[in-house]
Amino acid sequence: MYSVADLKKGLKLTLDGDPYVVIAFDFTKPGKGQALYRTKMRNMINGTILDRTYRSGETFEPASLDEREMEFLYKEGTHYTFMDQQTYEQVLMEEETLGDARNFLLENLKVDVLIFGEKAIGVTLPNFVNLRVTQTEPWAKGDTSGNDSKPATVETGYVLRVPPFIEEGELITIDTRTGDYSTRVKG
Amino acid sequence: MPYRKKNLFLRATVLQSIRNFFSLRGFLEVETPLRIPANAPEEFIDPLASENMFLQTSPEICMKRLLCRGYERIFQLSHCWRSDERGRRHVPEFTMLEWYRSNSDYRDLMQDCQDLLKWVAEACGAGNGIIYQGQSIDLCASADRITVSQAFLHYGGIDMQAAVADASFDEIMVTRIEPALAGNVPVILMDYPAEMAALARIKPEDARVAERFELYVGGLELANGFSELNDPREQLSRFVETNKKRQQAGSPALPLPSPFLEELSAMPPSAGIALGVDRLVMLLADAERIDDVVAFTPEEL
Numbered sequence: 471m472y473s474v475a476d477l478k479k480g481l482k483l484t485l486d487g488d489p490y491v492v493i494a495f496d497f498t499k500p501g502k503g504q505a506l507y508r509t510k511m512r513n514m515i516n517g518t519i520l521d522r523t524y525r526s527g528e529t530f531e532p533a534s535l536d537e538r539e540m541e542f543l544y545k546e547g548t549h550y551t552f553m554d555q556q557t558y559e560q561v562l563m564e565e566e567t568l569g570d571a572r573n574f575l576l577e578n579l580k581v582d583v584l585i586f587g588e589k590a591i592g593v594t595l596p597n598f599v600n601l602r603v604t605q606t607e608p609w610a611k612g613d614t615s616g617n618d619s620k621p622a623t624v625e626t627g628y629v630l631r632v633p634p635f636i637e638e639g640e641l642i643t644i645d646t647r648t649g650d651y652s653t654r655v656k657g
Numbered sequence: 658m659p660y661r662k663k664n665l666f667l668r669a670t671v672l673q674s675i676r677n678f679f680s681l682r683g684f685l686e687v688e689t690p691l692r693i694p695a696n697a698p699e700e701f702i703d704p705l706a707s708e709n710m711f712l713q714t715s716p717e718i719c720m721k722r723l724l725c726r727g728y729e730r731i732f733q734l735s736h737c738w739r740s741d742e743r744g745r746r747h748v749p750e751f752t753m754l755e756w757y758r759s760n761s762d763y764r765d766l767m768q769d770c771q772d773l774l775k776w777v778a779e780a781c782g783a784g785n786g787i788i789y790q791g792q793s794i795d796l797c798a799s800a801d802r803i804t805v806s807q808a809f810l811h812y813g814g815i816d817m818q819a820a821v822a823d824a825s826f827d828e829i830m831v832t833r834i835e836p837a838l839a840g841n842v843p844v845i846l847m848d849y850p851a852e853m854a855a856l857a858r859i860k861p862e863d864a865r866v867a868e869r870f871e872l873y874v875g876g877l878e879l880a881n882g883f884s885e886l887n888d889p890r891e892q893l894s895r896f897v898e899t900n901k902k903r904q905q906a907g908s909p910a911l912p913l914p915s916p917f918l919e920e921l922s923a924m925p926p927s928a929g930i931a932l933g934v935d936r937l938v939m940l941l942a943d944a945e946r947i948d949d950v951v952a953f954t955p956e957e958l
């Protein structure tokens with residue numbers, strides 16, 4: 471059980487049955503009044519942001535979260551299936567729960583799956599992934615338009631800006647934290 | 658110069674200018690013991706114990722006893738301790754400026770606040786205004802005066818007495834009223850509910866409120882001042898009531914400052930105020946956190 475003294479940015483707790491992470495926190499005490507703990511929390515399942523103010527003496531249930539390494543198996547419709555390589559247990563995640571992570575999921579990629587109770591609620595990707603460019607305009611030599619980047623589509627369907635010299639079929643490294651092009655994979 | 662070092666230079670200028678301000682106006686600088694047998698008990702302030710005594714949560718008890726002994730205008734810069742208060746605007750050990758004047762009431766203190774803000778601002782080269790957290794503020798401008806009752810109706814959308822009755826007063830103050838006080842001039846929020854002024858005199862023309870005010874600048878609560886209650890029997894019964902509320906909330910009752918109660922009948926009509934010096938420096942330094950204006954935070958010790 472947490473008390474108000476434990477409140478800080480990053481604390482994960484359970485509220486109305488859902489896991490929340492504290493994203494902003496402020497201790498206040500207006501004019502000889504009582505101590506108030508103002509928090510902003512994000513629902514870890516649907517992303518809803520909540521403002522809550524607590525008083526001394528209030529307690530919270532920690533969010534029992536588990537992170538397990540799993541392999542992405544396949545996508546079917548809007549479902550993504552992951553498997554624990556140790557136990558062969560499989561979990562399903564909806565496209566909207568995955569959010570931007572789905573842009574970088576290629577079959578057999580190993581990710582950390584965040585589990586709340588029995589439910590998979592998110593993934594932590596490697597910081598960098600390699601994906602093949604499936605579509606981009608060819609590099610026009612002598613291009614004087616001054617553009618230093620162009621759009622490219624990668625094998626997951628994700629579209630990003632890449633340098634003009636990147637050609638279709640090339641493998642590139644993408645920073646999953648920003649979604650930006652990082653380097654070209656040689657060879 | 659690094660930001661924090663610059664702020665400590667600014668802090669020294671602020672302290673110096675406060676001393677100049679009061680000595681030029683005939684206030685005597687006093688030093689009273691920091692370790693005392695009893696503070697004035699407050700429902701929501703927990704003192705730190707030191708052997709069989711307490712560290713002061715405010716120098717008020719000793720300074721008010723000096724008023725009883727005939728000192729007419731006094732001020733003090735001292736450290737105060739309040740247990741478990743740590744946040745963006747709080748450290749458990751902080752610097753307080755308190756000043757007291759006899760044959761005065763809280764209106765005289767409001768004027769002092771205005772004069773002091775202007776004086777300190779000019780000493781720090783901020784006479785033409787400051788920017789605090791993106792808001793430009795004229796520290797020399799005449800303060801907006803608004804009663805707590807008006808503020809609750811206007812910004813809180815609720816009657817002040819109703820908020821006291823359903824215990825939502827503090828929450829509304831923090832979430833709706835304080836943010837509305839972050840304008841471009843200082844604000845004096847005055848006439849607090851009688852229940853929320855343990856040591857203040859009740860307003861003669863309206864028994865529901867006390868002659869107490871808070872000074873806000875840029876949404877920061879800087880000072881709390883009031884006309885002093887000088888009726889020992891009334892004061893004793895308020896202390897007893899405060900301890901009762903503490904115990905109901907599961908906090909220990911606190912010892913009462915008996916010599917203060919014994920001497921209180923000798924206090925002339927007076928007014929006194931406490932101003933958070935760290936907060937004043939935050940304002941002038943445009944610091945978001947109190948950490949940026951102290952030499953050491955508790956975590957750095």
